[in-house]
Amino acid sequence: xxxxxxxxxxxxxxxxxxxxxxxxxxxxxxxxxxxxxEAALSEESGLSVNVRxxxxxxxxxxxxxxxxxxxxxxxxxxxxxxxxxxxxxLEDAVRAACSIATFTAEDPYAGLADAAxxxxxxxxxxxxxxxxxxxxxxxxxxxxxxxxxxxxxxxISNSEGASLSSHEGTRVYANSHGFMGGYSTSRHSMSxxxxxxxxxxxxxxxxxxxxxxxxxxxxxxxxGEKTAARTLQRLGGRRIDTCKVPxxxxxxxxxxxxxxxxxxxxxxxxxRKSSFLLDKLDEQIFPEFVHIHERPHMKKVLGSAPYDSxxxxxxxxxxxxxxxxxxxxxxxxxxxxxxxxSTGNSGGVHNVLIEPGELDQAALLREMGTGLLVTxxxxxxxxxxxxxxxxxxxxxxxxxxxxxxxxxxxTIASNLGEMFMQLQAxxxxxxxxxxxxxxxxxxxxxxxxxx
Amino acid sequence: xxxxMDASIDSVAQQLxxxxxxxxxxxxQVLASIMTHDVDYADLYFxxxxxxxxxxxxxxxxxxxxxxxxxxxxxAVSGEKSGFAYSDEIALSxxxxxxxxxxxxxxQGQDKSVKAWTRSVxxxxxxxxxxxxCLGDKAKIELLEMLDREARKLDPRVKEVIASLAGGYxxxxxxxxxxxxxxxxxxxxxxxxxxxxxxxGRREQGSAGGGCRRDYQYFxxxxxxxxxxxxxxxxxxxxxxxxxxxAGTMQVVLGSGWPGILLHEAIGHGLEGxxxxxxxxxFSGRVxxxxxxDLCTVVDDGTLAHRRGSLNVDDEGVPSENTxxxxxxxxxxxxxxxxxxxxxxxxxxGNGRRESYAHLPMPRMTNTYMLPGQHAAEEIIAxxxxxxxxxxxxxxxVDITSGKFVFSASEAYMIEDGKxxxxxxxxxxxxxxxxxxxxxxxxxNDLALDPGVGTCGKEGQSVPVGVGQPTLLVDGLTVGGxxx
Numbered sequence: 001x002x003x004x005x006x007x008x009x010x011x012x013x014x015x016x017x018x019x020x021x022x023x024x025x026x027x028x029x030x031x032x033x034x035x036x037x038e039a040a041l042s043e044e045s046g047l048s049v050n051v052r053x054x055x056x057x058x059x060x061x062x063x064x065x066x067x068x069x070x071x072x073x074x075x076x077x078x079x080x081x082x083x084x085x086x087x088x089x090l091e092d093a094v095r096a097a098c099s100i101a102t103f104t105a106e107d108p109y110a111g112l113a114d115a116a117x118x119x120x121x122x123x124x125x126x127x128x129x130x131x132x133x134x135x136x137x138x139x140x141x142x143x144x145x146x147x148x149x150x151x152x153x154x155x156i157s158n159s160e161g162a163s164l165s166s167h168e169g170t171r172v173y174a175n176s177h178g179f180m181g182g183y184s185t186s187r188h189s190m191s192x193x194x195x196x197x198x199x200x201x202x203x204x205x206x207x208x209x210x211x212x213x214x215x216x217x218x219x220x221x222x223x224g225e226k227t228a229a230r231t232l233q234r235l236g237g238r239r240i241d242t243c244k245v246p247x248x249x250x251x252x253x254x255x256x257x258x259x260x261x262x263x264x265x266x267x268x269x270x271x272r273k274s275s276f277l278l279d280k281l282d283e284q285i286f287p288e289f290v291h292i293h294e295r296p297h298m299k300k301v302l303g304s305a306p307y308d309s310x311x312x313x314x315x316x317x318x319x320x321x322x323x324x325x326x327x328x329x330x331x332x333x334x335x336x337x338x339x340x341x342s343t344g345n346s347g348g349v350h351n352v353l354i355e356p357g358e359l360d361q362a363a364l365l366r367e368m369g370t371g372l373l374v375t376x377x378x379x380x381x382x383x384x385x386x387x388x389x390x391x392x393x394x395x396x397x398x399x400x401x402x403x404x405x406x407x408x409x410x411t412i413a414s415n416l417g418e419m420f421m422q423l424q425a426x427x428x429x430x431x432x433x434x435x436x437x438x439x440x441x442x443x444x445x446x447x448x449x450x451x
Numbered sequence: 452x453x454x455x456m457d458a459s460i461d462s463v464a465q466q467l468x469x470x471x472x473x474x475x476x477x478x479x480q481v482l483a484s485i486m487t488h489d490v491d492y493a494d495l496y497f498x499x500x501x502x503x504x505x506x507x508x509x510x511x512x513x514x515x516x517x518x519x520x521x522x523x524x525x526x527a528v529s530g531e532k533s534g535f536a537y538s539d540e541i542a543l544s545x546x547x548x549x550x551x552x553x554x555x556x557x558x559q560g561q562d563k564s565v566k567a568w569t570r571s572v573x574x575x576x577x578x579x580x581x582x583x584x585c586l587g588d589k590a591k592i593e594l595l596e597m598l599d600r601e602a603r604k605l606d607p608r609v610k611e612v613i614a615s616l617a618g619g620y621x622x623x624x625x626x627x628x629x630x631x632x633x634x635x636x637x638x639x640x641x642x643x644x645x646x647x648x649x650x651x652g653r654r655e656q657g658s659a660g661g662g663c664r665r666d667y668q669y670f671x672x673x674x675x676x677x678x679x680x681x682x683x684x685x686x687x688x689x690x691x692x693x694x695x696x697x698a699g700t701m702q703v704v705l706g707s708g709w710p711g712i713l714l715h716e717a718i719g720h721g722l723e724g725x726x727x728x729x730x731x732x733x734f735s736g737r738v739x740x741x742x743x744x745d746l747c748t749v750v751d752d753g754t755l756a757h758r759r760g761s762l763n764v765d766d767e768g769v770p771s772e773n774t775x776x777x778x779x780x781x782x783x784x785x786x787x788x789x790x791x792x793x794x795x796x797x798x799x800x801g802n803g804r805r806e807s808y809a810h811l812p813m814p815r816m817t818n819t820y821m822l823p824g825q826h827a828a829e830e831i832i833a834x835x836x837x838x839x840x841x842x843x844x845x846x847x848x849v850d851i852t853s854g855k856f857v858f859s860a861s862e863a864y865m866i867e868d869g870k871x872x873x874x875x876x877x878x879x880x881x882x883x884x885x886x887x888x889x890x891x892x893x894x895x896n897d898l899a900l901d902p903g904v905g906t907c908g909k910e911g912q913s914v915p916v917g918v919g920q921p922t923l924l925v926d927g928l929t930v931g932g933x934x935x
Contacts, residue, residue, distance in 0.1 A: 052531075052729070055531065055532070056532050056556065057531060057532060057533070058532070058533045058534075058535065058811065059532075059533075059534045059535070059555065059556055060535045060536070060811065061535070061536040061537075061549075061552045061553075062537075062809070063536075063537070063538065063539075064539065064809065065539065077513065077514055078514075078515055078517075079514060079515065079516040079517070080516065080517040080518065081516070081517075081518040081519075082518065082519050082520075083519075083520055083521070083522070083539045084519070084521065084539065084540075089519075092519070093517075093519070096517040097517065099517075099588070100515035100516075100517060100588070101515075103512070103515065103588040103589060103591075103592055104511075104512050104513060104514060104515055104592075105511035105512055105513060105592075106511075107511060107513045110513065135555065158729070158730055158731055160729070160731060195731055195852055201733060201853065201854070202731070202733065202852045202853060203852065203853055204731070204850065204852035204853065237853075242698050242699040242700075242935060243935070244935055272508070272611050272613070272647065273610065273611065273647065273649075273654065274611065274647050274654065274656060278654075378848050378850070378855065378856075378857045378879075378881070379846065379847060379848045379857035379858065379859055379879050379881075380845055380846045380848070380859060381845070381857070381859035381877065381878065381879035381931065383656075383877055385647065385654055385655065385656045386654070386655065386876075388876055388877060390696070390859070390877065390878045390879040390931040390932065390933075391857070391879055391931070392848070392855070392856075392857035392879055392881045392931070394855070408853065408855055409855050409881055409882070409883060409929065410881065410929070410931075411698075411857075411878070411879050411880075411881050411929060411930075411931025412931070413696075413698060413878065413879075413931050413932055413933045414933060415933075447698045447931075447932070447933045447934075447935055448698070449698035449699050449700075449881075449929050449930060449931045449932065450699070450700070450929065451699075451700050451929075
């Protein structure tokens with residue numbers, strides 16, 4: 001029997017059992033008098049292994065399931081969740097949600113997403129590549145990864161270990177419009193973290209790889225070596241004087257700037273008027289060379305989803321074109337509050353792509369000349385209401401386009417609105433691992449606080 | 452689910468074990484089956500939780516959420532290795548399955564015995580109440596609506612109010628091969644108010660709240676809820692006037708209470724036993740050394756009544772303790788769970804905590820604070836020629852290996868010639884853990900604990916914690932503003 005048939009059979013089995021639970025709770029809600037209801041269910045299992053200093057540290061077996069039910073009595077809403085799918089527990093959950101809905105206020109904006117927006121076809125996005133990995137194999141691969149890191153250089157004095165985790169799951173969403181959808185996904189990752197030491201103390205860094213299909217993971221040895229190289233680079237880190245200079249965010253941290261953009265154009269931030277990007281639709285928020293897209297249907301990619309968490313069909317669109325904001329990130333509730341239409345983003349965005357430029361990181365460093373390359377950000381000093389930005393950072397001081405020495409214990413500060421407009425260049429070196437796929441970003445100038 | 456009336460082991464066992472047809476003999480058999488492998492220690496952790504939350508915005512309570520969760524985790528420890536599996540069904544067969552998976556960490560070996568049960572005698576720091584039932588749902592909503600009205604009444608510049616009330620309890624039962632047999636029922640409530648104010652097109656936010664291991668009546672008593680609303684509005688209005696914060700290294704006065712997040716980030720995490728056993732902390736191997744100025748005595752105290760970070764017993768059945776971490780500047784010891792304590796040859800300090808039955812325990816903080824010193828807060832501020840006075844904070848983060856830590860001020864003022872002059876915008880402060888407390892030159896006499904809002908994250912697990920400190924002067928901390 002081919003692997004594909006086994007795979008298809010597994011999906012159908014897990015999905016159909018969740019679908020029958022979903023149908024059951026929608027029926028219970030209706031019987032309790034709810035005028036509308038929606039249910040989201042998930043089932044997940046997996047294995048995580050950590051190997052440290054050549055020996056197993058932990059083996060964890062994961063197995064989780066859950067149900068969330070939301071009921072509407074006209075414009076009143078109530079929500080409950082449970083991990084117990086016995087019929088008694090399902091009844092209790094529905095009853096709890098209905099009870100809450102008798103106390104919550106009439107909210108004119110409450111309700112399911114519009115029936116006309118429900119996904120009618122559910123495309124197969126190729127997200128399910130289960131890996132029946134045994135603890136022994138997981139240990140072997142993790143050991144190979146950690147050995148590669150530890151053997152890379154004698155200055156590597158300690159290790160936090162290497163980990164492998166493999167998870168697969170199925171989720172189902174159903175609502176009283178008659179929508180019932182489900183699909184299975186897998187997610188495998190491997191990571192490593194080691195420590196180097198010199199007279200000034202210890203430094204730690206890490207690297208990881210993540211994919212839907214284990215064959216798309218970076219090789220264990222490559223992850224280990226990259227971890228070691230990154231960690232060694234940090235040796236001899238020092239502080240710099242307080243100054244105002246250009247800053248290059250390396251690709252693996254640059255995505256965080258785009259995530260702040262997303263936070264600022266989320267429906268919840270907008271209808272609460274608590275965003276630095278309020279009323280910026282159709283306005284210039286980046287220089288003209290910036291184009292940002294959302295691509296929910298990319299095959300085999302981590303951020304992909306055929307429909308959002310309200311059953312609304314997802315579709316490709318532009319978020320920013322020629323630097324101008326083209327659309328917000330809305331679910332049906334925030335859309336109604338803003339007198340707009342849902343953008344299929346209940347639960348978040350799906351694969352945000354920043355169109356890459358032509359320069360790689362080395363070329364960007366030359367373009368920057370003298371300034372700071374940031375490779376690590378610490379803390380949460382970002383205010384989405386005002387756009388004020390102040391975070392701890394570590395990275396490298398760059399002189400005449402060349403890395404001079406590592407830097408740590410500094411902060412970088414500015415305002416997001418200004419930083420977006422001061423974007424000078426986008427790298428070609430896209431980090432594909434996250435839901436936001438972005439190259440290095442060069443910002444004209446930020447305040448560095450140091451000694 | 453029934454409301455447990457007491458936290459005694461029998462009562463909690465009645466709630467957690469009996470519905471699935473389990474008794475203590477079953478637990479002993481399951482533990483014995485794990486001990487047929489080469490295992491030093493094993494435990495079974497049963498949990499049942501019930502939580503709810505209510506949220507108000509635009510003047511109405513639009514949503515309420517009720518959730519229940521239960522399950523059992525089985526752990527086997529062999530040397531430095533841990534095997535772990537869990538089930539969300541509490542019954543014999545899934546428990547046996549989890550135990551079989553967990554013991555796979557070690558080879559089959561000599562049978563070791565399970566010690567006879569010794570019932571842990573925990574503290575009595577909070578009542579085993581179910582906070583959900585203490586107030587009717589209508590009264591919960593009226594409380595939030597009242598806070599909305601109060602906040603808006605305070606100032607016409609208040610444009611948005613979001614208020615949330617959350618509460619619940621965890622019942623836990625533990626049985627371990629070292630004979631530990633323990634139970635706890637842990638209530639936890641939380642109220643938060645955040646506001647947006649607007650003036651001449653400028654918008655700012657303010658947020659305040661509190662919580663503890665009691666029931667919702669706490670927020671009604673002494674008008675605490677109303678105080679949170681007032682505090683949120685006050686902070687937001689201060690921020691409307693804030694000018695750009697300075698950039699650079701300067702003297703920083705940290706206010707009492709929640710700014711104690713400094714201790715949590717700068718030294719707390721670095722003193723957790725796991726990092727020190729592995730030698731990955733900037734504080735590794737430094738017990739007995741001076742790591743702070745002699746004005747500093749810092750403790751982790753899980754024994755404070757009703758506090759958010761307090762525990763009658765930890766998640767390994769060990770009664771929580773008041774552990775001295777730093778005494779007059781000298782590092783005294785680390786926070787330990789059973790595994791790390793055994794490997795380091797010391798006793799557990801009752802700091803073994805886990806987010807839930809589905810997570811492995813590890814050394815975690817409870818309530819971490821600095822003891823008071825001699826100076827009045829006014830005296831400390833008056834001593835500063837040019838510096839920052841930071842009184843409220845958002846979150847923080849630390850790299851325990853390099854010791855670098857950050858915490859982000861959300862309310863701060865400039866001090867010029869010993870006087871507070873004007874408010875400045877929020878900014879991140881960065882320092883080096885093993886170094887920062889050496890620079891503490893004045894300690895206030897005004898020790899305060901935070902209002903009960905802290906949640907600590909470590910390796911993906913969240914647990915409620917507390918922090919506290921008196922007013923402190925740090926002679927040199929880097930302030931990450933924009934004003935050069």
